Amino acid sequence: MAKTGCRVVDFANERLDPMAALDFVSEPGFGGVTMFIGRIRDHNQGRTVTAVSYDLFEALALKVFAEIVERAEQQWGPQLKLYLAHARGRLGIGDLAVVVAAGAPHRDEAFRACRMVIEAIKHAAPIWKQEHYADGDSAWSEGCSLCHNDAATAAAISGSETQSETASTTPPFGSASGHRHREN
Template sequence: MLEQLTCDRHQIELSLAPIPLSAAAEFCHDDRYGAFASFVGWVRRVNVGRLVTGITYQSFQPLCRTVLAEICQEAEQVFGQELRIYVQHRLGETRVGDPTVLIGVGAVHRDEACEACRYVIEELKHRAPIWKLEHYEDGDSGWVPGNCLCQERRSRDRWLQARRE
């Protein structure tokens, strides 16, 4: 593990080690909760028509931890204080099929768990300083451009607007 930030309600990890998929459920479990939602992202075999062999992830870790903590706090503000949120992102070299990001949210009800989980992954993709160097079967490599949602589709804006209505 490279960087970890843990409080009673959030656990954020940036790690070179493989991601244990059970970690999110273990952290988020609470007898008060009736719901757990999770998201797992894997390295896919084909991206934009090119055969991928792996991805090397890099990050400015101190800023990344801060940004991820802010995202977790925002999720609580939007979806309720009674959440437990787990975020782990893999850094370094990965291969096709490796889990690279794991998000988990425990909540009293499924709506909050599912909505907060989606919020965290969308905001992570938009804001976290994590960069992807994709490696291809032909031996070439290339930096993947950021994959943020269009401004009108950004998750935070959608949820904040929905809460106002």
């Protein structure tokens, strides 16, 4: 049984399938399964977007995906299952561009692994994005790898965020007294 599923989906022939991702990461002993789905939105930086094209070098992208998965497994242990898929080609508004799913015995590992994986994909994977605008113009995105990375994003990418750091930045949920439910 494979523990990871890393795919590049040619959008001309196939669509990303969130249910396949959920099925892949679900196990009878897993109490935590989480997913991130990235969709094409209709605007960016004040411009009306009509479509987005993604281009990538598949062999290198899959190598980077495997490195990301390896970092996640080192951080959250061998019981973690991950699925990540990214579309290639021209996508319309509302189409799915990326699907990341994580399954683990407990929700904390699943949430944190899913977050780390999507941040790492956005910042490290060799994927180029070209936005197409309503006025007929298009532009290649500079991409997150060129963005300013704050400490929280850097920690999410490396998977180095600790439980105490998470607790100090996460508002308590539960009763009005701030009671926190036990970690599951």
